Amino acid sequence: MQEIPVVIAGATGKVGREVVRAVLREPGFRLVGAIARSAAGRDIGEALGLESGPVGVPVAPDLPTALSRPEAAGARVLVDFSSAEAFRSLFPEALRKRLALVVGTTGFTQDELAGYARACREAGVGAAFIANFAIGAMLMMKFAAEARKYFPHVEIVEMHHHTKRDAPSGTALRTRARLEAAQGDLQGPPVPIHSVRLPGLVAHQEVIFGGPGQVLTIRHDATSRECYVPGVLLACRWVLAHPGQVAFDLEQLTR
Numbered sequence: 001m002q003e004i005p006v007v008i009a010g011a012t013g014k015v016g017r018e019v020v021r022a023v024l025r026e027p028g029f030r031l032v033g034a035i036a037r038s039a040a041g042r043d044i045g046e047a048l049g050l051e052s053g054p055v056g057v058p059v060a061p062d063l064p065t066a067l068s069r070p071e072a073a074g075a076r077v078l079v080d081f082s083s084a085e086a087f088r089s090l091f092p093e094a095l096r097k098r099l100a101l102v103v104g105t106t107g108f109t110q111d112e113l114a115g116y117a118r119a120c121r122e123a124g125v126g127a128a129f130i131a132n133f134a135i136g137a138m139l140m141m142k143f144a145a146e147a148r149k150y151f152p153h154v155e156i157v158e159m160h161h162h163t164k165r166d167a168p169s170g171t172a173l174r175t176r177a178r179l180e181a182a183q184g185d186l187q188g189p190p191v192p193i194h195s196v197r198l199p200g201l202v203a204h205q206e207v208i209f210g211g212p213g214q215v216l217t218i219r220h221d222a223t224s225r226e227c228y229v230p231g232v233l234l235a236c237r238w239v240l241a242h243p244g245q246v247a248f249d250l251e252q253l254t255r
Contacts, residue, residue: 004236005075007033007066007099009090010082011059015104015225017048019079022229024055029233032075033066034059035082035090063090067097077236080105083165088112095119100239101127102232106170117246126239128247131170133231137205138250140220141175144207145182147216151209152188154179159196159204167195171205174249179207 006023010016011034023029031044036059039047045055060066067075078099080087084107094101101120108116113129120127132138148154158172176191203222208215222228231250238253247253 003028003030004077004240005030005032005072006077006079006236007035007063007072007075009035009063009078009080009086010105011044012036012039012047013081015228016079016081018225018229019081019232020044020048021050022233023079024050024052026233029236031055031057032072033057033069035061035063035066037061063093067093076100076240077102079103079232079236084108084112091116091119095123095125098123098125100125100236100243101129102235102239103127103129104131104133104228104232106131107166108170113248117248120246121244124244126242126245128235128239128253130231130235130248130250131174132203133228133235133250134220134222135231135250136220136227137171137222138231138254140205140207140218141178141249142251144175144218145178147207147209147218148179148182149184149186151211151216152183152186153210154188154191155208155210156191156193157196157206157208158193159198159201161201161203162197162199164197167197168193169195169203169205171203175205175207178249 011020023031034044039059040061042059043054044057044059078094079102081104087105156172158169172193206219208217
C-alpha cells in the first residue's frame with residue numbers, strides 16, 4: 001500500500017501532538033511536515049519530547065515553509081488542529097497545492113464552512129470538516145438524533161477544559177443541527193446549549209431529553225485525546241479516496 005504523506009497544522013497542540021505520534025507509528029502513513037508557531041525551527045520529535053528523539057521533521061511557522069522542504073514535495077493530506085484564525089490563513093495555499101483536508105479545528109461560522117466546502121468541491125479536493133473525531137461522540141449524536149423523534153424537549157450541556165476558545169463547542173453545534181434535522185414534524189422549543197469551561201475537564205457532552213415522568217440522558221466523555229486518533233486516520237484515507245467530496249460527520253466516513 002502506498003504511504004500517505006501528511007502535514008499536520010497545530011502539531012504541538014493538545015490534539016495535534018496525539019496525531020503526530022499516531023502518524024509516526026501507523027503503517028501506511030508518513031509525517032512530512034509539522035506546523036506550529038510556538039516551536040518553529042525545532043524538530044517535532046524534540047518539541048514533543050518523544051522517546052525516539054528527533055524524527056527529521058522540523059516545525060515550520062506556516063504551510064509554505066513546511067511544503068518548501070524536498071521531503072514534503074509529495075504531501076497529499078493536511079490535518080489541521082490549529083485555530084480558526086490559523087486555518088483561514090493557510091486554506092488558500094492548501095487548496096492551491098490541492099491538499100486533501102482533514103480539519104478538526106472548530107470556531108467557524110456556518111457561512112465559512114459552506115464556503116470552504118464549496119471551494120473544495122469546485123477544486124476537486126476531498127475534505128472532512130468534523131467537529132469531533134471520537135467514535136463515541138459519533139454514536140452519541142446518532143443515538144440522540146434517533147431519540148429526538150420521540151422527545152420534543154431536549155437540551156445540550158457541553159463541558160471542556162478552561163483553555164478552549166470557542167463556546168458553544170463545535171460538537172454541540174453539530175449535535176443541535178442533527179437534532180433539528182431529525183425532529184421532522186415533532187414540535188418543540190429551540191434546543192438550548194449550555195457551555196462549561198473548567199480546569200480538570202477534557203471534553204464531555206450530555207444530550208438530555210425530558211418527558212412526562214422521565215428523563216433520558218445520552219453522554220459522551222473523552223478522558224484522553226487519544227480517542228480522536230482512529231477517526232483522524234480514517235478521515236485521511238477517506239478524503240484521498242473521495243476527491244471533490246466533503247464530509248461533516250464521522251458517520252459519513254463509515255458508510
